[in-house]
Amino acid sequence: xxxxxxxxxxxxxxxxxxxxxxxxxxxxxxxxxxxxxxxxxxxxxxxxxxxxxxxxxxxxxxxxxxxxxxxxxxxxxxxxxxxxxxxxxxxxxxxxxxxxxxxxxxxxxxxxxxxxxxxxxxxxxxxxxxxxx
Amino acid sequence: xxxxxxxxxxxxxxxxxxxxxxxxxxxxxxxxxxxxxxxxxxxxxxxxxxxxxxxxxxxxxxxxxxxxxxxxxxxxxxxxxxxxxxxxxxxxxxxxxxxxxxxxxxxxxxxxxxxxxxxxxxxxxxxxxxxxxxxxxxxxxxxxxxxxxxxxxxxxxxxxxxxxxxxxxxxxxxxxxxxxxxxxxxxxxxxxxxxxxxxxxxxxxxxxxxxxxxxxxxxxxxxxxxxxxxxxxxxxxxxxxxxxxxx
Numbered sequence: 001x002x003x004x005x006x007x008x009x010x011x012x013x014x015x016x017x018x019x020x021x022x023x024x025x026x027x028x029x030x031x032x033x034x035x036x037x038x039x040x041x042x043x044x045x046x047x048x049x050x051x052x053x054x055x056x057x058x059x060x061x062x063x064x065x066x067x068x069x070x071x072x073x074x075x076x077x078x079x080x081x082x083x084x085x086x087x088x089x090x091x092x093x094x095x096x097x098x099x100x101x102x103x104x105x106x107x108x109x110x111x112x113x114x115x116x117x118x119x120x121x122x123x124x125x126x127x128x129x130x131x132x133x
Numbered sequence: 134x135x136x137x138x139x140x141x142x143x144x145x146x147x148x149x150x151x152x153x154x155x156x157x158x159x160x161x162x163x164x165x166x167x168x169x170x171x172x173x174x175x176x177x178x179x180x181x182x183x184x185x186x187x188x189x190x191x192x193x194x195x196x197x198x199x200x201x202x203x204x205x206x207x208x209x210x211x212x213x214x215x216x217x218x219x220x221x222x223x224x225x226x227x228x229x230x231x232x233x234x235x236x237x238x239x240x241x242x243x244x245x246x247x248x249x250x251x252x253x254x255x256x257x258x259x260x261x262x263x264x265x266x267x268x269x270x271x272x273x274x275x276x277x278x279x280x281x282x283x284x285x286x287x288x289x290x291x292x293x294x295x296x297x298x299x300x301x302x303x304x305x306x307x308x309x310x311x312x313x314x315x316x317x318x319x320x321x322x323x324x325x326x327x328x329x330x331x332x333x334x335x336x337x338x339x340x341x342x343x344x345x346x347x348x349x350x351x352x353x354x355x356x357x358x359x360x361x362x363x364x365x366x367x368x369x370x371x372x373x374x375x376x377x378x379x380x
Contacts, residue, residue, distance in 0.1 A: 025214035
């Protein structure tokens with residue numbers, strides 16, 4: 001187990017490749033925790049400085065909670081395989097996100113499972129360190 | 134044509150060829166910064182340029198710099214990062230744009246070298262073979278006023294007139310006396326280095342030199358970057374917050 005943890009730590013260290021954002025510190029997000037949201041896209045904003053997925057998530061009782069999910073810039077997303085129309089209003093998707101530390105209904109994308117089953121990352125290292133540059 | 138004429142013609146051609154300026158190296162095209170290349174696994178050691186020298190600031194810049202670094206660290210640990218120019222969607226400016234967080238495109242045209250950085254659509258124009266303006270004689274801006282010339286295989290660029298609010302590499306502060314000298318050259322067929330020396334008699338104890346590396350990215354097409362949807366704002370405590378949408 002110890003060896004596995006060491007390998008895992010080494011792999012994480014290798015993934016820390018430096019700043020992939022041209023914008024700001026991501027310290028407002030809890031990079032140590034992830035939540036999985038399954039729901040419906042209400043809007044996909046392919047804009048700079050960041051893309052946003054507006055997302056409705058229904059609980060088992062049908063009560064809908066709305067989340068704003070920040071993604072990388074369209075420039076970075078394009079480099080990791082995204083297209084501007086990969087998500088559309090009404091699409092069902094599953095998003096793995098780092099929640100806001102302040103507890104509000106927002107987060108930063110780690111990866112998205114699209115309606116066609118493709119899984120696309122955010123271009124940022126998982127649980128990586130973000131240096132402001 | 135007599136043999137003597139042929140010899141004369143050959144000699145004249147040789148003299149003419151020697152007198153021609155050497156063609157500048159082709160540094161045009163798209164380049165990606167090598168800041169994310171792992172030194173241990175780099176395909177070519179030249180992708181990793183020499184490590185920077187020490188940054189030695191004079192007072193009061195040194196105290197202000199240390200205080201800002203400490204405040205940023207503490208705010209990040211609280212999960213409330215401090216607002217900064219990038220929170221406001223302002224470009225890097227010089228010399229930080231040469232860090233190339235997003236790709237650079239270099240255009241070589243007669244009398245000019247133009248460098249475009251994809252993030253924020255930053256553009257700097259380097260005017261070749263013309264005298265530099267005096268420090269203080271140009272309106273301060275994000276990219277300053279740049280002149281350059283070729284010294285053999287190296288493009289030497291001199292830049293003055295960068296706004297004091299535009300922080301440099303690693304957040305280096307500076308005065309209106311700052312001068313940036315760049316030595317841009319191919320370190321390999323598809324590797325470019327920009328050795329940057331920052332001089333500032335007011336802010337720096339001694340000039341600071343560091344080098345950024347780039348690798349050619351021939352298939353890449355530059356994308357636009359317009360900061361139209363900035364949801365970050367700085368609250369009354371100076372912390373960066375995300376504006377959430379209701380729907």
